[in-house]
Amino acid sequence: MANTRTGRDTWRCKECHGWDYRGVDGAYGSGDHRTGIRGILGTRRTEQELVTLLRESAPGPSGGHGYGARIPEAELRNVARFVLQGTVDTTRYVDAMRRFQGDATRGGMLFRQGVGGVASCGSCHGDNGLTDPPMASMGFDDFPGAVARGNPWEFLHKVRFGQPGYVMPPLHGRANEADLRDLGAFAQTLPMARP
Numbered sequence: 001m002a003n004t005r006t007g008r009d010t011w012r013c014k015e016c017h018g019w020d021y022r023g024v025d026g027a028y029g030s031g032d033h034r035t036g037i038r039g040i041l042g043t044r045r046t047e048q049e050l051v052t053l054l055r056e057s058a059p060g061p062s063g064g065h066g067y068g069a070r071i072p073e074a075e076l077r078n079v080a081r082f083v084l085q086g087t088v089d090t091t092r093y094v095d096a097m098r099r100f101q102g103d104a105t106r107g108g109m110l111f112r113q114g115v116g117g118v119a120s121c122g123s124c125h126g127d128n129g130l131t132d133p134p135m136a137s138m139g140f141d142d143f144p145g146a147v148a149r150g151n152p153w154e155f156l157h158k159v160r161f162g163q164p165g166y167v168m169p170p171l172h173g174r175a176n177e178a179d180l181r182d183l184g185a186f187a188q189t190l191p192m193a194r195p
């Protein structure tokens with residue numbers, strides 16, 4: 001176990017299973033987030049089995065997660081549905097060199113003009129990704145260019161599902177695989193920080 005995070009961060013699914021959903025087989029198989037825990041992609045459990053797995057206490061051989069004390073049943077069911085229907089094989093988007101396998105030129109057009117009928121990335125983040133989006137937290141510096149290059153799997157997840165607690169519109173169900181790859185490829189050409 002190389003993952004030394006404690007407190008509230010340890011409750012986040014991604015700390016154990018990875019932003020790429022692949023656990024030990026993915027990006028968290030090494031480095032300071034290393035946990036050695038299996039991924040959630042391609043689980044054979046049913047929705048009901050997953051709800052139970054997440055609700056019941058004490059991590060152990062049965063894999064109980066103990067979220068039942070804090071997260072209502074209906075939300076656990078939503079999380080189970082995400083596991084079954086929302087996860088994707090991220091190797092179809094990001095190669096071993098952490099590069100999005102997309103068309104950056106087309107991605108730039110989507111970034112500026114929008115996709116899926118929601119506000120464009122550029123309208124909130126600026127065309128170069130360095131503008132503070134509406135109601136951003138103080139000192140926000142996780143610019144699209146920084147996240148896309150630093151952690152392409154986190155970028156993909158947040159573009160698909162939004163940023164919890166903020167107004168960013170999720171593209172899951174609105175953008176197709178090529179759109180997401182292209183957006184990622186373009187974002188990896190953006191500056192990571194303000195000059």
Ligand code: HEC
Pocket residue numbers: 010011012013014015016017037038039040042043044045050053054059061062063065067079083
């Ligand atoms: C502190 C570490 C930790 C966190 C946080 C965590 N898990 Fe797990 N999870 C595990 C372990 C360990 C197992 C493996 C149990 C086993 O192998 O039987 C597991 C198993 C699973 C499985 C079953 C995989 C399979 O092959 O069937 C799913 C699905 C899952 N977790 C989803 C989640 C979700 C969703 C969250 C966040 C709400 C989450 N986990 C948070 C440690 C964690």
Ligand code: HEC
Pocket residue numbers: 111118119120121122123124125133134135136137138140142143144147148155158159163166167168169171183187
């Ligand atoms: C309606 C405004 C809005 C739109 C449209 C929008 N975002 Fe965001 N985005 C935000 C806000 C607000 C945050 C969170 C700011 C904060 O954490 O303080 C955010 C956060 C982010 C983050 C950082 C997440 C993190 O880890 O902190 C990335 C990356 C990002 N957006 C990329 C995109 C991309 C790519 C698009 C287009 C597909 C997009 N955003 C569209 C408002 C928007």
